[in-house]
Amino acid sequence: MRIASLVCAFLVLAAAPALAAAEKAGAAVVAGDVPNDAGGAIDVTWQPSPAEEEIGFKGYEVQRRVAGEPEFATVAESVVGETTFRDEDAENGVAYEYQVRVLGAEGAPTVLGTAEAKASGQWFNTARSNALAGVLFTSFVIIFFILRARGGAELFVRKIAGLEAVEEAIGRATEMGKPILFVSGLADASEISTIAAMTILAKVARKTAEYETPLIVPCYDPIVMMVEKEMVRQAYAEMGKPDAFDEDSVFFVTQSQFGYVAAVDGIMLREKPATNFYMGAFYAESLILAETGAATGAIQIAGTDRVTQLPFFITACDYTLMGEELYAATAYLGRDPLFLGSLKGQDWSKAAIILALIVGTVFLIISTDLGLWFAKLFETAAS
Amino acid sequence: MHISTDIWIWIAAILTLCIYSFLYKDNPFYKFAEHLLVGVSAGYFFVIYFWNLVVPNLLTPLKTGFGTLFSGGGFTGDLAALVPGILGLIILTRLIPKIAWMSRWAIGFYFGAFQGIIITGYMQAYILAQIYGTFMKGADPVFSIAYFGNFFGDPSWGKVLLAVSGPLMIVGVICTLTYFFFSTEHKGFVGGVAKIGIVFLMIGFGASFGYTVMARVSLLIGRLQFLLRDWLGIIS
Numbered sequence: 001m002r003i004a005s006l007v008c009a010f011l012v013l014a015a016a017p018a019l020a021a022a023e024k025a026g027a028a029v030v031a032g033d034v035p036n037d038a039g040g041a042i043d044v045t046w047q048p049s050p051a052e053e054e055i056g057f058k059g060y061e062v063q064r065r066v067a068g069e070p071e072f073a074t075v076a077e078s079v080v081g082e083t084t085f086r087d088e089d090a091e092n093g094v095a096y097e098y099q100v101r102v103l104g105a106e107g108a109p110t111v112l113g114t115a116e117a118k119a120s121g122q123w124f125n126t127a128r129s130n131a132l133a134g135v136l137f138t139s140f141v142i143i144f145f146i147l148r149a150r151g152g153a154e155l156f157v158r159k160i161a162g163l164e165a166v167e168e169a170i171g172r173a174t175e176m177g178k179p180i181l182f183v184s185g186l187a188d189a190s191e192i193s194t195i196a197a198m199t200i201l202a203k204v205a206r207k208t209a210e211y212e213t214p215l216i217v218p219c220y221d222p223i224v225m226m227v228e229k230e231m232v233r234q235a236y237a238e239m240g241k242p243d244a245f246d247e248d249s250v251f252f253v254t255q256s257q258f259g260y261v262a263a264v265d266g267i268m269l270r271e272k273p274a275t276n277f278y279m280g281a282f283y284a285e286s287l288i289l290a291e292t293g294a295a296t297g298a299i300q301i302a303g304t305d306r307v308t309q310l311p312f313f314i315t316a317c318d319y320t321l322m323g324e325e326l327y328a329a330t331a332y333l334g335r336d337p338l339f340l341g342s343l344k345g346q347d348w349s350k351a352a353i354i355l356a357l358i359v360g361t362v363f364l365i366i367s368t369d370l371g372l373w374f375a376k377l378f379e380t381a382a383s
Numbered sequence: 384m385h386i387s388t389d390i391w392i393w394i395a396a397i398l399t400l401c402i403y404s405f406l407y408k409d410n411p412f413y414k415f416a417e418h419l420l421v422g423v424s425a426g427y428f429f430v431i432y433f434w435n436l437v438v439p440n441l442l443t444p445l446k447t448g449f450g451t452l453f454s455g456g457g458f459t460g461d462l463a464a465l466v467p468g469i470l471g472l473i474i475l476t477r478l479i480p481k482i483a484w485m486s487r488w489a490i491g492f493y494f495g496a497f498q499g500i501i502i503t504g505y506m507q508a509y510i511l512a513q514i515y516g517t518f519m520k521g522a523d524p525v526f527s528i529a530y531f532g533n534f535f536g537d538p539s540w541g542k543v544l545l546a547v548s549g550p551l552m553i554v555g556v557i558c559t560l561t562y563f564f565f566s567t568e569h570k571g572f573v574g575g576v577a578k579i580g581i582v583f584l585m586i587g588f589g590a591s592f593g594y595t596v597m598a599r600v601s602l603l604i605g606r607l608q609f610l611l612r613d614w615l616g617i618i619s
Contacts, residue, residue, distance in 0.1 A: 131506045138506075157565050189490075190497045192505075226477060227490055256424030262402065262417040269409040284599070311592035322584070324563040332565075347566045353514060354560050360518050361526065361553050368527050375518035380507040 028113035031098045036128075039092040039121030045084045046112055049102045056105025060112070062087075067095035067116055078103065090119035127381050137352070142345025149337035155344050162301055162319035163332045166200075169299045170207045173274035179214035180204065181273035183264060183289065185280020185304070186257060189223045192327065193305045197280035199330040199339075200303070201228055204277065205235035209244060217250040218267060220260050225252045261285040265292045278302040278317070279326065282309045290316035303329065385616030396614040399606060441468050517556050525549035555583040 034041040044062055051057055059080040063072035064087060076085045090096055097116045101109035149155055173180045182204060184197035201217065208215045217232065219225035229250040236245035253263045265288065268276070276293040278286070278300070286302075286309040293300045294316050302313035303321030313320045321329060327346070331339035356378075364371030387393065401416035441464050448461030470489040477486045518524060526549030534542040561573060562580035569577045611617045 128503060128507065130511055131503045134506045134510055135502055156567075158568050160565070189494065190501070195494075223474075223490070223493065226474070226486065230487070230490075254421045254425040255428040256420065259420040259424035263421045265405065266409065266414065266417050287599075307587070308591050308595055311588040311595070314588060315592070324565075328565050344566060347564055350560050350564055353510070354557055356514060357517060357553060357557050357560075360514075361550075364518070364524055364526050365528060368524055368529065371518065371524055371527075375515055375524065378511045378515040378518070380511045380515065 027115065029098065029100045029115045031096070031115035031117035033117060033120050034086065036122055036125040039119050040088060040090055042087045042090045042096060042098075042117045042119050043084060044087065044098045044100065044115065044117075046100045048083055049112055051102045051104045051110075054105055058103035058105070061101040061103055061109060063099045063101065065097050065099075067097045072097075072099055092119050092121060094118060130377060131380065138345065138349045141348050141352075142342050144341075145344035145348070146338055146341030149341040149344070155340050157328070157332055157340070157343065160321070160325055160328060160332055162303065162321045162325060163329050165299075165301060165319045166204065166333065167207065169275040169277075169301055170204065170211065170213065172299055174211040174213045176274045178274035179216050179271055180208055180275045180277070181264075181267065181271070181293075181298070182215065182217045182277045182279070184217070184219065184224060184228060185278075185282055186220045186260065186285065187281035188221045189227060191281050193279075193281045193303075194221075194224060196326050196330060197303070198224070198228055198231055200277070200279050200326075200333065202231045202235050203330075203333040205232040206239055209236040209239035209241045212241070212244060214246075215249050216267060216271060216273060218253045218260070218264050219251065220253065220255060222252050222255075225250060257283065257285060261288050264289060268292050268296050268298070272296055273298055276300045278304070278313065279321075279329075280304065282306055282313075287312040287316060293317075387614050387616065392614050396610055399610060440464065441471070517553060520549075525552060554579075559583050 029044065029046045031042055031044045033039075034043050046060065049060075057080075059078040060076075060083075061074055062076040062079065062085045064075045065072045075087055075089070079085060087096070087098075095116055095118050097114055099114045100112040102112050103109050145155070170180060182201050184201060185191070185194055187194045189195070189198075205215060207213075215232065217228055219228060229247075232250055233242070233245050236242055253260050267273075269292070273296075276289075276298045278289060278293075279302070282289075282304050283306070286304070286306075290300060290302065290313055300317040301319045301321070302317040303326035304310060304313060305323045305326055307323075310320065310322055314322075324346075328343050330336075331343035360371060360374045363374045387396075398416050398419070401412040402420075404410055405413045444461040444464035445468065448459050448464065451457070451459050452462070470492055473489040474486050476482045476484075518526075530542070530546040530549070534546045558576050558580035560580070562569075562577040562584065564573070564577075567573050608618070612619065
């Protein structure tokens with residue numbers, strides 16, 4: 001309840017400058033703080049002058065002075081075709097007086113009007129209220145399911161073919177006495193798909209530790225390499241085989257896209273891994289990697305959230321995890337309550353999106369205006 | 384035919400052929416080009432990152448900050464660069480096995496901070512904007528009964544596409560989302576909807592495949608142009 005009150009207070013405070021500007025809408029010149037910004041900016045708008053229609057009209061001139069000072073200084077001149085100006089050089093809390101002058105064909109400029117405003121930063125960006133609501137809703141659902149999973153509730157996850165094949169693929173490499181190659185994409189550690197790849201690597205490493213199958217992890221990003229080395233080391237320790245961990249099995253190659261691909265292709269041809277995993281974010285190199293792997297006869301399991309690369313993995317790999325399936329892999333393979341609860345939470349968030357799409361469609365059928373109102377609820381600054 | 388006399392074009396052409404020799408099988412020429420590329424690129428990116436990241440984001444602010452401090456100007460915001468600087472040095476503790484565990488602090492900070500920063504961006508770009516885009520195309524709704532009215536009033540291909548594309552997109556999004564719903568078995572009604580979803584996905588992938596293959600072919604053409612025009616001078 002307190003949080004709700006706090007949010008409402010933020011909304012009212014953030015909306016106050018806009019309301020004040022609206023009150024002045026009838027004036028020839030209106031100045032007001034730019035809403036939802038960090039401060040330092042003031043918007044000046046004015047009514048079009050009849051002089052615009054005259055031949056030789058040169059535009060508008062915007063002048064500014066700190067309130068109380070005698071002289072105006074020009075901040076924008078010869079503004080043509082627009083009736084707004086954003087002053088991004090204002091100091092927060094200082095009252096500025098703006099004067100808009102019309103530069104006609106002849107004679108001295110005529111003053112259209114003046115207005116006063118102060119710039120200020122807002123704590124809460126009201127344009128992102130829907131993002132806050134979305135994050136709160138998703139977080140609530142995820143936490144709810146994590147608590148349920150930790151409480152011992154049986155949470156069902158449907159069969160995912162690509163993940164069912166992971167154990168089989170590791171077993172194949174073990175039987176053949178050949179290594180397993182794990183490529184965790186070409187993105188840095190901030191990518192969600194890279195994080196998903198890391199957690200899958202940890203599960204694969206537990207199996208390779210158990211079966212004592214060699215594991216090769218060439219890395220594109222040094223931070224990813226550090227984290228993956230830690231995860232693989234941890235996996236070997238958890239399986240009671242810390243000495244079996246080879247420090248050189250997880251290594252940095254290069255951050256050049258095709259340099260990395262050339263190196264990994266070389267590894268495939270020389271080490272002849274029986275199983276190749278491609279998990280994470282991939283770009284133009286996806287088909288080169290997958291084709292080379294297929295040529296060596298390796299069983300290949302890929303997973304990526306890059307829509308443009310999925311077709312290549314689907315055609316060249318034995319199993320492909322598409323988008324969300326990659327994220328679901330951690331929960332699916334490990335059955336850890338934390339990951340399982342997160343997966344369930346994401347699932348029900350998706351259900352809420354489906355519901356929103358159905359409701360919006362029904363609204364559009366009933367009335368276009370109603371549908372538009374509903375769609376606007378999801379509008380963001382980027383939309 | 385005017386073969387290039389530029390030594391660098393010759394080096395680039397020979398290295399291109401070394402890499403293409405991989406199409407036959409692994410060989411010493413490919414190995415040479417591969418190791419050269421990996422080594423040169425690793426060194427190149429090290430220099431690039433040093434001058435583009437470390438110098439402007441760490442060394443320059445620290446130089447300015449300490450300069451101001453020692454000249455009596457007091458503490459400035461530039462000294463905040465000490466925080467990432469120290470975290471960066473902590474990562475290097477991995478080189479000292481006894482205190483290598485300290486590197487986890489920096490990695491933990493990096494992961495935690497970044498996930499916090501991007502969560503609203505992801506919510507806006509990958510969820511809200513997508514939902515909005517499913518309903519709206521610019522300022523107009525993608526779907527409206529009026530579009531069908533317009534079509535039946537004065538039929539044309541443009542109007543039928545306008546009327547049908549919106550509902551098709553909404554159905555596609557709902558079915559595809561259902562495919563990625565993991566909490567129920569894909570059987571019965573849900574299974575049927577998910578199957579439609581996978582059809583939409585495959586059509587999308589097919590289009591993407593064709594488009595990307597075209598882009599790759601243009602890359603190959605670019606390389607062949609280099610060999611035949613810039614190096615051998617066979618084509619103009």
